[in-house]
Amino acid sequence: MQPKAIDLEKNSNAMLLLALSSLLKDDDVHRADLAQLLHKEVAGSLVACASLGEMMRHELAHGGDIASVGKLLVSLDSTLRQTLQLVRDLTEGQFPPVLKAFGLNVALQQLVRTIGENFAGSLVLHINGDEPQFELTSRLNLYRIMQALLKHCVRYANTSWVEVTCRASPEKLEITIDHDGGDSIWKETGAGSEMAIIEARCLLLGSRMQVMRAGPGGSSRVSLVAFPSPARVTS
Numbered sequence: 698m699q700p701k702a703i704d705l706e707k708n709s710n711a712m713l714l715l716a717l718s719s720l721l722k723d724d725d726v727h728r729a730d731l732a733q734l735l736h737k738e739v740a741g742s743l744v745a746c747a748s749l750g751e752m753m754r755h756e757l758a759h760g761g762d763i764a765s766v767g768k769l770l771v772s773l774d775s776t777l778r779q780t781l782q783l784v785r786d787l788t789e790g791q792f793p794p795v796l797k798a799f800g801l802n803v804a805l806q807q808l809v810r811t812i813g814e815n816f817a818g819s820l821v822l823h824i825n826g827d828e829p830q831f832e833l834t835s836r837l838n839l840y841r842i843m844q845a846l847l848k849h850c851v852r853y854a855n856t857s858w859v860e861v862t863c864r865a866s867p868e869k870l871e872i873t874i875d876h877d878g879g880d881s882i883w884k885e886t887g888a889g890s891e892m893a894i895i896e897a898r899c900l901l902l903g904s905r906m907q908v909m910r911a912g913p914g915g916s917s918r919v920s921l922v923a924f925p926s927p928a929r930v931t932s
Contacts, residue, residue, distance in 0.1 A: 742780035749773040818857040826865035829925040
């Protein structure tokens with residue numbers, strides 16, 4: 698017997714506006730945080746490096762000894778390394794380097810490990826096959842979808858296990874997320890706009906997300922299929 702699909706909230710104009718408002722708010726918060734980090738941490742560290750460089754030039758110009766110049770050089774090296782690590786962390790937040798270097802499969806393994814560290818239950822990932830040749834933007838979109846779905850699943854206290862399965866072929870990628878959080882986690886207050894954003898991301902891939910009852914005990918399944926060349930999704 699085929700699992701019965703569960704209808705998510707209808708995308709009324711009000712729901713779409715709520716989703717758009719939520720997305721714009723998150724984007725504004727992200728831009729403000731990023732600007733503050735770039736100004737306070739990155740720019741501040743570079744100013745410190747410039748000051749250390751000037752101090753070294755001053756010491757050398759006025760006959761400073763090797764020991765004093767060496768101490769300044771050590772400080773400069775340490776500050777540069779810290780700044781480089783900060784830039785790497787910021788870059789990873791925008792586009793995880795592993796997505797480009799090693800692909801979606803490895804990035805999902807890393808994502809599951811990260812989310813699992815703060816989840817008291819069981820979070821398991823199964824990957825079968827090599828992923829299709831997605832464009833980088835599509836790969837990032839898929840990653841963001843999975844990130845949002847997994848965080849949504851583990852957020853609720855009644856979720857004790859989550860099982861992710863990715864079945865890949867050159868033509869498509871099939872993803873299922875089974876969990877015991879029940880159907881209600883997709884209908885909680887505030888979930889509608891979040892799901893609308895995820896569905897919009899799915900639309901970019903030419904795919905649709907489905908939430909279905911997968912088995913006894915209140916377990917549910919989220920499924921989607923993504924293609925390397927997005928197909929037109931019709932209503």
